[in-house]
Amino acid sequence: MIEVTELTKVYGSTRAVSGLTFDVKPGQVTGFLGHNGAGKSTTMRMILGLHTPTSGKALINGVRKQDLRDPMREVGAMLDAAEVQGGRSAFAHLQALAYAGGIGRRRVVEVLEEVGLSGVARKRIAGFSQGMRQRLGIAAALLGDPGVLILDEPANGLDPDGIRWLRTMLRSLAAEGRTVLLSSHLMTEMSLTADRLIIIGQGRLIEDVSTADLLARFQSGVLVRSPHAAHLSRALEAAGATIRPAQDAEAGEEPVPGRPAGAGADARSVRDAGGEELLVAGLTAAVIGDIALANGCAVHELVSRRTSLEEAFMEITQ
Template sequence: MIEIHGLTIKYGAATAVDDLTFHVKPGRVTGFLGPNGAGKSSTMRAVLGLETPQAGIALVDGRPYGSIGRPLEQVGALLDASAAHGGRRARDHVACVARSNGIGRRRVDEVLELTGLAGVARRRVGGFSLGMRQRLGIAVALLGDPGVLMFDEPVNGLDPEGIRWIRGLLRTLAAEGRTVLVSSHLMGEMETTAGHVVLIGRGRLIEDTSMASLVERFGSLEEAYLRLTESSVEFAAGRAG
């Protein structure tokens, strides 16, 4: 489970996340939605210990990320598909991350096969399309077979086949009892994939409810999103996301 309690993150005078509290439970895909600048990326970075909040706490299975000895076995994340060094071969990149967490070569081959990259594993990342980089980031997130997974805009750059693949992967991970948090601006895709929604605006919680409830109330996730975030779309705090 991911637990966010009273989280507040500021960049100078700008408040990106404002006393935010919600839980992400296992066994379902949770869509993490909000306008640009709403605080989504800052919140996800805080879960991974990449942001120091001014107040509150973010926990993974009841513990701060920094206290986890082998973090990839607890939580996997894709926050930035461009993070891999362009001069490194895809397999070398995954293998390097695996070694840092005591994960063997067999698992490296497994995740490359699972993400459709086995055939291009010897190619350098700099020659990859955005969609291929997304798959590489997902491969790294899956390395430790973690129970908690977070993805920030995972379908960016993917073609229709790739989008269908990631949709099926997310559903499978949730069906296995894992906690899956996905940030996306594609409302139609989220309505199809997610079973629960956490919607924020101006760094504050707007909705924490089931997808079925939102769709019943508003007719579609897109309509719910547009109406509920109408007063938040011009907000921009220090950093986007």
């Protein structure tokens, strides 16, 4: 488990991290999100004891990283896959790390196989692609078979197969009861991988929430396509729905739930224009379908329109 309490880091006149508090619990993948300069890397480095906090504390399994009795077997990390000696082979690089941590040669062979680098284990790292270097960095993080894993942008440079492999592996490790903290700018992938999200901005905590709850909060309504849009919109408004032209919503304008029935200027504009697509807020797709049937309105499309993690992230970090 990772515990961050009132963590603050100041560099001269720059406050990189300010009073940050959150926990990263075992058994789930926790995504760590923020724009460039938000303080993610600084926070990770303080958790790993690479930077000293100005105030507050960051603990791994109840103690500071430097106080762990067997650090490589308790926590594995990858912050920058480029920080390797290019003249060494992948095997030699991992063997040196293993020797320093009291880990046997067999484990080096195992992790090379696990990350898909067995075939290039004896080749010099200087000739590796970015994706191969990422895999090597992940192998180094896994070397001690740790219970806590911290990865900064591990998917950079990976091809689609590599990204899927990484997602499957991280979720499998979490299912074993391990603690996984993952930073990434790949929002679509994060929505598929992370069970929980910690979002920061300007060094401060913005959200600590499950991925499902965050996406549900920003659900934008139900897209309805009907040749009887004018009649259907009146019936839906009477049932308490808010109606907007779908094209307006796609331009970034969200419906406002709770608008009184019949008072929607946007709904009137849809009826006047004879539009066929509506974005409906305040009613589920099932209820909309029942109302359409009761009013004799044909429906050609009925889809719950969910906001992507990228859209939700941009909204709450503005």
